[in-house]
Amino acid sequence: MTSYVSATEQDRREMLAAIGVESIDELFAGIPAALRLSGALALDRGLSEQEVYDELRALAARNTSTEEELSFLGAGMYDHYVPALIDSIILRSEFLTPYTPYQPEISQGGLQAMFEYQTAISELTGLPISNASVYEGPSAVGAAGYVAKLHNGRKRFVVSRGVHPHSRETLATLAHGWEMEVVEAPLSDGVTALPELGEDVSAVIVQQPNFLGAVEQLEPLASAAREAGALTICACDPLPLALLNPPGECGADIAVGEGQTLGNRLDFGGPSFGFFACTEELMRRMPGRIAGETRDVDGKRGFVLTLQTREQHIRRERATSNICTSQALNALAGVIYLSWLGRRGIVELAELMLQRTAYARERLAALEGVTLLHEQPVVREFAVELEAPVERVLHRCRERGVNPGYALGREYAEYPNGLLVAITERRTKAEIDLLADTLEAAIAAERSAVGARA
Amino acid sequence: MIGAADDQLTIFERSREGRRAFVAPALDVPERPLDELLPAHLRRAEPPKLPEVAEPEIVRHYNRLSKRNFDLDTGFYPLGSCTMKHNPKLHERVAALPGHAKLHPFQDPAHAQGALELMWRLQSALSEIAGLPHVSLQPSAGSHGELAGVLLTRAYHEDRGEHRTKVLTPDTAHGTNPATVTMAGYEVVKVGTDEQGNVDLDDLRSKTTDDVACLMLTNPSTVGLFEPGIEEIAKIMHGVGATLYYDGANLNAIMGICRPGDMGFDIVHFNLHKSFTQPHGGGGPGAGPIAVSDRIEPYLPRPQVVRRSASAGNGGGEHYYDLDYDRPKSIGRLRGFQGNYGVFVRSYAYIRSLGAEGLREVSEVAVLNANYLLALLREAGVAEYLPAAYDRICMHEFVLSGAPMKRELGIKTLDLAKRLLDHGVHPPTVYFPLIVDEALLIEPTETETKETLDHFAQIVAEILREAREDPEIARNAPYTTPVRRLDEATAARHPVVRQPL
Numbered sequence: 001m002t003s004y005v006s007a008t009e010q011d012r013r014e015m016l017a018a019i020g021v022e023s024i025d026e027l028f029a030g031i032p033a034a035l036r037l038s039g040a041l042a043l044d045r046g047l048s049e050q051e052v053y054d055e056l057r058a059l060a061a062r063n064t065s066t067e068e069e070l071s072f073l074g075a076g077m078y079d080h081y082v083p084a085l086i087d088s089i090i091l092r093s094e095f096l097t098p099y100t101p102y103q104p105e106i107s108q109g110g111l112q113a114m115f116e117y118q119t120a121i122s123e124l125t126g127l128p129i130s131n132a133s134v135y136e137g138p139s140a141v142g143a144a145g146y147v148a149k150l151h152n153g154r155k156r157f158v159v160s161r162g163v164h165p166h167s168r169e170t171l172a173t174l175a176h177g178w179e180m181e182v183v184e185a186p187l188s189d190g191v192t193a194l195p196e197l198g199e200d201v202s203a204v205i206v207q208q209p210n211f212l213g214a215v216e217q218l219e220p221l222a223s224a225a226r227e228a229g230a231l232t233i234c235a236c237d238p239l240p241l242a243l244l245n246p247p248g249e250c251g252a253d254i255a256v257g258e259g260q261t262l263g264n265r266l267d268f269g270g271p272s273f274g275f276f277a278c279t280e281e282l283m284r285r286m287p288g289r290i291a292g293e294t295r296d297v298d299g300k301r302g303f304v305l306t307l308q309t310r311e312q313h314i315r316r317e318r319a320t321s322n323i324c325t326s327q328a329l330n331a332l333a334g335v336i337y338l339s340w341l342g343r344r345g346i347v348e349l350a351e352l353m354l355q356r357t358a359y360a361r362e363r364l365a366a367l368e369g370v371t372l373l374h375e376q377p378v379v380r381e382f383a384v385e386l387e388a389p390v391e392r393v394l395h396r397c398r399e400r401g402v403n404p405g406y407a408l409g410r411e412y413a414e415y416p417n418g419l420l421v422a423i424t425e426r427r428t429k430a431e432i433d434l435l436a437d438t439l440e441a442a443i444a445a446e447r448s449a450v451g452a453r454a
Numbered sequence: 455m456i457g458a459a460d461d462q463l464t465i466f467e468r469s470r471e472g473r474r475a476f477v478a479p480a481l482d483v484p485e486r487p488l489d490e491l492l493p494a495h496l497r498r499a500e501p502p503k504l505p506e507v508a509e510p511e512i513v514r515h516y517n518r519l520s521k522r523n524f525d526l527d528t529g530f531y532p533l534g535s536c537t538m539k540h541n542p543k544l545h546e547r548v549a550a551l552p553g554h555a556k557l558h559p560f561q562d563p564a565h566a567q568g569a570l571e572l573m574w575r576l577q578s579a580l581s582e583i584a585g586l587p588h589v590s591l592q593p594s595a596g597s598h599g600e601l602a603g604v605l606l607t608r609a610y611h612e613d614r615g616e617h618r619t620k621v622l623t624p625d626t627a628h629g630t631n632p633a634t635v636t637m638a639g640y641e642v643v644k645v646g647t648d649e650q651g652n653v654d655l656d657d658l659r660s661k662t663t664d665d666v667a668c669l670m671l672t673n674p675s676t677v678g679l680f681e682p683g684i685e686e687i688a689k690i691m692h693g694v695g696a697t698l699y700y701d702g703a704n705l706n707a708i709m710g711i712c713r714p715g716d717m718g719f720d721i722v723h724f725n726l727h728k729s730f731t732q733p734h735g736g737g738g739p740g741a742g743p744i745a746v747s748d749r750i751e752p753y754l755p756r757p758q759v760v761r762r763s764a765s766a767g768n769g770g771g772e773h774y775y776d777l778d779y780d781r782p783k784s785i786g787r788l789r790g791f792q793g794n795y796g797v798f799v800r801s802y803a804y805i806r807s808l809g810a811e812g813l814r815e816v817s818e819v820a821v822l823n824a825n826y827l828l829a830l831l832r833e834a835g836v837a838e839y840l841p842a843a844y845d846r847i848c849m850h851e852f853v854l855s856g857a858p859m860k861r862e863l864g865i866k867t868l869d870l871a872k873r874l875l876d877h878g879v880h881p882p883t884v885y886f887p888l889i890v891d892e893a894l895l896i897e898p899t900e901t902e903t904k905e906t907l908d909h910f911a912q913i914v915a916e917i918l919r920e921a922r923e924d925p926e927i928a929r930n931a932p933y934t935t936p937v938r939r940l941d942e943a944t945a946a947r948h949p950v951v952r953q954p955l
Contacts, residue, residue, distance in 0.1 A: 046809030060553025062568030093527030269559030269791025271739030312633035329735030345476035
């Protein structure tokens with residue numbers, strides 16, 4: 001058994017004597033006897049460090065990572081390259097092991113990093129205020145919905161069908177508790193159809209680019225929302241924002257999103273971070289930590305957690321959110337990554353994805369048995385429909401070491417054989433060509449199998 | 455913008471046009487005109503003003519920033535209620551294995567059997583520790599687990615055709631409890647604490663009406679005491695059909711000693727970043743799994759990680775692990791994907807390292823350390839100015855009141871905390887719980903040595919001695935930190951929350 005405890009038998013005797021009790025058991029005498037466990041928990045015995053390593057390595061070996069197959073999976077998390085400097089910084093114990101910076105005098109590193117992060121997110125989204133992170137993407141959409149509820153007290157969310165299914169489901173889970181209704185705005189030719197908005201609409205929620213990869217036209221949606229007195233919430237993907245009109249300049253009141261693509265690894269879905277930016281008007285309803293600049297008593301520049309009267313530890317049941325621990329370390333990775341990309345680099349990265357995605361889209365669309373699901377502009381991801389059962393095609397491709405992407409039919413019954421393909425900067429032309437060849441062969445094999453069965 | 459010395463510059467202020475770290479891979483596909491791929495009306499007018507800095511300066515900048523942080527690996531961090539215990543180094547190594555770290559969340563379960571099995575085993579271990587049969591790993595932090603728990607309560611009552619409107623929380627509760635209740639659409643009803651520091655049972659009885667949905671309770675409570683009336687409390691709540699929710703913030707006191715499920719709790723959340731050593735990261739990431747009783751199980755979030763019997767075509771091993779979406783009564787999702795898997799890897803490694811015996815030792819020594827420190831402070835003459843709010847055997851943490859210190863010596867709890875910074879230790883939690891005047895909540899954790907506790911007691915005694923002579927010293931502390939006391943009032947009145955560029 002591994003133990004991280006230092007107390008020796010001698011220590012324990014001395015400490016018990018100082019307390020004035022005979023045994024450790026006596027310290028637990030306040031727990032009613034009927035509740036105290038008589039035996040040990042039914043857990044496997046503790047192991048040495050190397051045994052634990054071996055077990056965890058054996059479990060890892062039974063997963064197929066993006067290093068072990070050619071993966072075009074995206075749909076919310078993406079296989080981007082994470083530069084080496086990120087680990088070298090975020091694994092420093094000074095960033096890895098402190099608590100939330102409640103004592104600013106000894107937390108300037110974390111607080112300043114939050115301030116820098118907020119500045120970078122504000123730049124990307126075109127909105128003046130960013131918090132220091134929320135949990136992750138879909139729950140950030142839920143958190144934005146709560147701000148809208150607090151802001152105008154209306155009863156209904158209108159959510160585009162192009163918003164990530166996990167975001168829509170998370171919002172619906174939370175909205176039930178708020179006694180609010182979530183209605184869906186359908187897609188037309190791959191983008192959100194301008195919905196009818198009544199006076200009971202609290203917020204209109206869209207995603208940029210949407211789940212099918214299409215770039216949405218945000219302005220008409222945002223101005224329609226504004227006219228109806230509703231907020232516009234835009235869930236966005238931060239890397240395409242290097243090229244796209246920022247939501248804040250398109251009239252969005254809140255921009256949120258999944259931060260995994262900013263220097264965080266896939267980790268089977270987490271931990272990553274969610275970002276949350278909004279207008280000045282909504283600042284005091286925002287959830288989560290916010291770092292602010294100030295001075296110390298000697299006039300030196302410093303940073304503190306600010307606007308804390310929004311928060312649960314001060315305001316309790318009147319807080320604007322219950323969030324406490326969020327994702328500070330992941331957000332730190334985010335700001336380091338954005339600094340590494342830099343002003344020009346982020347555009348170059350996004351343009352590379354744009355070009356390769358366009359190439360892949362054209363290449364796949366030319367295949368027998370593949371059609372584009374929509375022809376809207378895309379940046380890193382696009383949707384196609386196969387004229388063959390998609391799950392079976394995926395299975396055939398994976399047997400050849402290629403994972404072509406996400407089968408849309410799981411969440412979109414209207415596209416039973418839809419396939420969502422993501423092209424990050426990790427995927428080269430040669431790999432895209434291999435995808436095309438593999439997919440073509442798999443579709444052909446599947447169609448002839450169906451033909452043979454018929 | 456505030457003028458700053460070089461060691462206080464932001465990364466944006468280090469930016470110089472033309473510098474760069476990132477180099478894009480070569481364009482290997484035929485280049486097409488930008489306008490053709492992305493019409494101009496969809497494009498932004500100018501790129502986001504991110505910093506332009508080369509790699510050496512980025513590394514130096516953030517390394518320098520790191521040195522302006524105090525951290526657990528460097529010093530004592532007795533921050534009550536936060537369980538700042540050692541974060542084993544093995545955990546970062548195993549979490550970084552590509553099979554864990556580079557696994558896509560939409561990977562087909564057949565190709566993610568190791569991850570799903572790990573999650574299933576973690577669920578089983580947490581279930582055993584909580585004494586409740588079902589676990590969902592999905593929530594991202596303690597407060598997220600609370601929200602899940604209260605929404606589960608709502609779903610449970612609604613499924614029985616009941617409309618309940620109130621949730622009870624003791625006045626000692628963490629702020630997340632009442633904030634969660636509001637976010638879940640309930641009204642908060644506060645329950646008082648008696649003179650011994652326990653839930654006031656008469657007050658509880660008088661407020662437990664049949665429109666109460668749930669009682670949220672932390673046990674041991676935030677004053678570091680085990681509720682002796684817990685069995686009675688459970689009886690009262692279950693008597694009106696309400697659920698009993700266990701806030702797991704203080705689980706570190708009772709692992710392997712007793713179990714929330716046996717106490718009558720229906721829903722428990724764990725803070726994997728407290729009891730199960732996920733590093734706090736300066737404010738996350740964490741994870742807040744929940745364990746529930748049979749009657750709550752149908753409503754758990756989806757998907758659930760399940761173990762199925764192996765059959766032809768799904769693996770070939772004895773068992774097959776899967777994600778179960780077919781949960782018609784589920785409250786739905788609380789976030790994307792399956793939860794903070796990287797945190798699960800670390801906490802699972804911790805549980806495997808310690809086993810049942812080790813987990814029990816954790817709680818035994820956590821409680822021993824707390825009681826020893828309490829005794830030491832009493833002995834060092836500290837108790838005259840900083841008496842224990844409830845002077846009895848505590849669990850893994852205890853509360854002192856700085857009221858006599860403020861009255862006799864003219865220094866507040868805040869001043870003591872700031873003076874501790876000059877001595878190289880992190881202060882305890884201050885001004886919480888709210889029911890104790892000038893409160894200090896001290897949690898040493900099990901991974902601290904006796905010498906560290908001895909040293910801390912000496913420092914506190916020294917600060918009090920110093921204050922007797924000259925209270926101004928503490929009132930103006932700290933002196934040795936990267937910055938001194940900061941103007942938080944102006945920061946809140948005129949918020950500067952991003953850098954103008």
